[in-house]
Amino acid sequence: MNIFLETTIPSYITVRPSPDPIRLRYQQLTREWRENHRQPHALFTTQLVLEEAALGVAVRADPPTPRLRADENAEIEEEDF
Numbered sequence: 001m002n003i004f005l006e007t008t009i010p011s012y013i014t015v016r017p018s019p020d021p022i023r024l025r026y027q028q029l030t031r032e033w034r035e036n037h038r039q040p041h042a043l044f045t046t047q048l049v050l051e052e053a054a055l056g057v058a059v060r061a062d063p064p065t066p067r068l069r070a071d072e073n074a075e076i077e078e079e080d081f
Helices: 008-014 021-036 047-059
Strands: 002-004 040-043
Touching: 008 021, 008 047
Parallel strands: 002 040
Antiparallel strands: none
């Protein structure tokens, strides 16, 4: 299955844990899905999404977790939408 990733997904993976319990749970679920369930899927995004996610550098985790784009297991490709 092909899955398009919009900005929320990479941002949940790269930001510091949220003090908001609902947002924190979304972050945890996103990380769990990435670690345990993404393998059978081809992930896609656009350059615009990557650029938008890069704007969030100021709130990234310290030390930063690997960006999805840099993940050797990710298959992110630029698509024309």
